[in-house]
Amino acid sequence: MILALALAMCRLSGSILLAWPARAYVFVWRGTPLLVQLFLIYYGLGQFPAVRHSLLWPFLREPYWCAVLALALNTAAYGSEIIRGGLLSVGSGQIEAARACGMSRLLTFRRIVLPLAVRQALPAYGNEFISMVKATSLASIITLMEITGVAAKLISETYRVTEVFVVAGALYLLLNVVLTRILAAIELWLNPTIVRPIDSPVTEEALA
């Protein structure tokens, strides 16, 4: 997510030197299947003796860290596009107003642009979170025993396809439902202006 923010800012910095690598990164990571990326990291990196002898090898040997790395790099590409959209949606008038108030560029970004962009981008980022949850199922292919991995093992041991499948599916659904609830709560919290007019009978009485 931090990488995503950095990438989005590179894209928008206006500098060709920063924007092009970021654009290429996003293009490549969004254009290839996550499974290929996962295999490239898990199986592919071990091909080089330099990697195998480096300090990072204890991490890159573990399927868990490979999965985390692949998911992080992948979601950074998608996330940077979402954040870019959010940053672009901030009205130029609001930025000009901040500048007119004498805010420095950094202060404008911190106080005005970023909060507004986050508010805009949150629903789309929620989608990204949910697809992340679903993408974790791929980790089972590189021998990590998470829900899908356990489910596939149980299916091949017991041949009880339907029961295992229903339980695994229900677990994912539950995870995603909880996630959407949390995101909806954050969204309400970030948009106090939207909530207030709806459930405030006091002001209505005051107006009448």
Added chain:
Amino acid sequence: MDRPDLIDLISFGPDGWGYFLLSGTAVTVLIAVSGYAIGAAIGVIGAWAKVSGGRTARIVAEVYTTTLRGIPDLLVIYLIYFGGSALISAVARLMGAQGFVGVPGFLAGALAVGITSGAQQTEVLRGGFLAVSKGELEAATAYGMPGMLKLRRIIVPLTLRHSLPGLGNVWQVVLKESALVSVTGAVELMRQTQIAAGSTRLPFDFYLIAAMIYLLISCASGLVFGRSEARLSRGTRRA
């Protein structure tokens, strides 16, 4: 240095894997296209059910899209593959055959991709239809167009115009999803790459090549979608 370089690996010679990769690519495209077509059929029915179906049809469609969009694709592929195999084995046992009969990986894969992408296409098409303004439909009725003509001349082109960008997204997702079908043993690009990587012990090179091929396909199809989008949007004004 005995390490063959990249060009040798993908060449069509006796030591090259070019032919295998090419056939794998063909199967990948085939799985993606047939999965997408199945999904389109489901999507049309689903969108119709959601927009103008009765109570039961609406509930069924709602449950379908919520479930299929909420669980991972890999799980669906496993279900179709193992579940289908169990079903066929049971049927085979009734007819006197013994043992385990598997569903062909290709069929299971295309079906699974179709069912998951069907849920997404349902939502995209529903959104596209809802974006058609009511006045245009009323105008068609006012001209005395019968239902089928209205569907063919007004609803379909306009819905397609609104939903084509979304359908393009679904296609890209389907293409990448087809890589998951390799777990069923269908010999598509991913599976071929695994085989090649295993027997040459050069996994990095081969997965990189596979990534390039996927990138190439998604680029090419992106161009096609861009062009048809332009064609379907003739006569619209861009602000």
